[in-house]
Amino acid sequence: MQAADQTLGTPEAQAPGFLTSSVGRKVVMAVTGIILFGFVTVHMLGNTQAYLGKEPFNHYAELLQTMVHGAGIWVFRGVMIAAAGLHGWAALSLSMDNWKARPVGYRAQQMKSATWASRTMRWSGVVLAAFIVYHLLHLTVGSAHPAFIKGNAYHNFVEGFRVPLASAFYIVAQLCLGLHMWHGVWSLTQTLGWVHPRYNKLRRGLASALTLLVVGVNISFPIAVLAGVIK
Numbered sequence: 001m002q003a004a005d006q007t008l009g010t011p012e013a014q015a016p017g018f019l020t021s022s023v024g025r026k027v028v029m030a031v032t033g034i035i036l037f038g039f040v041t042v043h044m045l046g047n048t049q050a051y052l053g054k055e056p057f058n059h060y061a062e063l064l065q066t067m068v069h070g071a072g073i074w075v076f077r078g079v080m081i082a083a084a085g086l087h088g089w090a091a092l093s094l095s096m097d098n099w100k101a102r103p104v105g106y107r108a109q110q111m112k113s114a115t116w117a118s119r120t121m122r123w124s125g126v127v128l129a130a131f132i133v134y135h136l137l138h139l140t141v142g143s144a145h146p147a148f149i150k151g152n153a154y155h156n157f158v159e160g161f162r163v164p165l166a167s168a169f170y171i172v173a174q175l176c177l178g179l180h181m182w183h184g185v186w187s188l189t190q191t192l193g194w195v196h197p198r199y200n201k202l203r204r205g206l207a208s209a210l211t212l213l214v215v216g217v218n219i220s221f222p223i224a225v226l227a228g229v230i231k
Contacts, residue, residue: 025093035083050157050158091121125176127176128177158231162226167223178215182211186203186207
């Protein structure tokens, strides 16, 4: 019995599993972050069809709904929901560990090595989580869209953004997405080992360019609708 107790008390027996370790959860955040980054980029590119008019945009939406005989869109949604859920879980659990380790903040916080984006990741993540729910109810399900017409994606897109409050929330969410993406790309390149004075300028440029591209194009949609460019 004593030998068994000693075995249970060894470091090997007490070592945390992959998902319970901070390294494991950071890996989960990185992998799911790449998946989500790929999604928002492809989603942004697909939505540019709105600038081509009603028929191309509706054809694009119909293609998404009918790929792999209609099963593809559900597989895709399942992967994205799982990625978003795991990403949020990893972020929340790591934050809770940090709070437990330091329940009382430092008297004078040192912010030299932290960017504003990194310090607001938790709050921008909360806004994005709320936006994802609203966005699905607004333009996918239609329950939050007073003029929703099933099967007419272009109409729903335009009429949805004609509501100033909905467009304002969309723009705020995209700004939060920008903070998330910038810090995410910066952290990912750091994880890949690009931490060197020679590469830091390239890392910053890459993070800024990708963020400006995705966020800039996404913000252009509600602005274009409100300005009458897309109608």
